Amino acid sequence: QKEVEQNSGPLSVPEGAIASLNCTYSDRGSQSFFWYRQYSGKSPELIMFIYSNGDKEDGRFTAQLNKASQYVSLLIRDSQPSDSATYLCAVNDSGGSNYKLTFGKGTLLTVNP
Amino acid sequence: EPEVTQTPSHQVTQMGQEVILRCVPISNHLYFYWYRQILGQKVEFLVSFYNNEISEKSEIFDDQFSVERPDGSNFTLKIRSTKLEDSAMYFCASSEGYYYAGAWDEQFFGPGTRLTVL
Numbered sequence: 001q002k003e004v005e006q007n008s009g010p011l012s013v014p015e016g017a018i019a020s021l022n023c024t025y026s027d028r029g030s031q032s033f034f035w036y037r038q039y040s041g042k043s044p045e046l047i048m049f050i051y052s053n054g055d056k057e058d059g060r061f062t063a064q065l066n067k068a069s070q071y072v073s074l075l076i077r078d079s080q081p082s083d084s085a086t087y088l089c090a091v092n093d094s095g096g097s098n099y100k101l102t103f104g105k106g107t108l109l110t111v112n113p
Numbered sequence: 114e115p116e117v118t119q120t121p122s123h124q125v126t127q128m129g130q131e132v133i134l135r136c137v138p139i140s141n142h143l144y145f146y147w148y149r150q151i152l153g154q155k156v157e158f159l160v161s162f163y164n165n166e167i168s169e170k171s172e173i174f175d176d177q178f179s180v181e182r183p184d185g186s187n188f189t190l191k192i193r194s195t196k197l198e199d200s201a202m203y204f205c206a207s208s209e210g211y212y213y214a215g216a217w218d219e220q221f222f223g224p225g226t227r228l229t230v231l
Binding site: 031032034036042043044045046049051088090092099100101102103104105106 | 144146148154155156157158161163168169171202204216217218219220221222223224225
């Protein structure tokens with residue numbers, strides 16, 4: 001059973017701080033990694049994707065990937081109260097089931113004004 | 114900006130009844146998916162669909178479930194005889210299906226249908 005693990009939180013940071021969200025995955029062959037944001041009662045909204053080892057920056061968001069350690073992270077700089085949500089890490093399975101996204105349970109982030 | 118749409122937003126049904134959840138994927142996308150999320154739990158894959166056939170399905174997607182693309186725009190999920198444990202948010206997603214060096218492109222999710230089985 002392929003697994004994606006995240007700390008459930010809640011992670012609480014003050015406004016303007018850096019929020020760091022972490023994710024590990026079990027499928028060593030996975031090649032596609034995604035971060036989604038989910039507000040309560042809403043659908044997952046894509047924030048970033050990363051395919052290669054290293055960092056990928058998009059505005060206030062930076063995704064980091066280390067395939068050797070099977071680890072993905074998301075940094076949110078200058079956190080805003082509107083960033084308060086559950087952040088879902090999702091990974092494409094390798095092999096024949098590579099359309100399928102396996103999600104972690106998500107980390108609840110609270111940004112305090 | 115193109116988006117995935119779903120109807121209805123909320124469906125209430127009696128146990129044993131059939132329900133059909135509807136989705137309109139993004140128009141140039143080729144791959145379609147259904148996921149579900151039971152309250153407080155993780156998002157779970159149900160099925161993927163490409164070229165008018167199922168390409169992958171999970172253990173959850175048993176004989177009570179079926180999918181169909183009845184025309185050029187709609188993608189439906191049917192649950193033949195609903196059970197209490199089918200109560201969940203059901204999300205439709207779509208993707209272009211771009212695949213390069215082992216990496217698949219991103220999936221975009223619709224707003225979901227909340228299914229309540231009484």
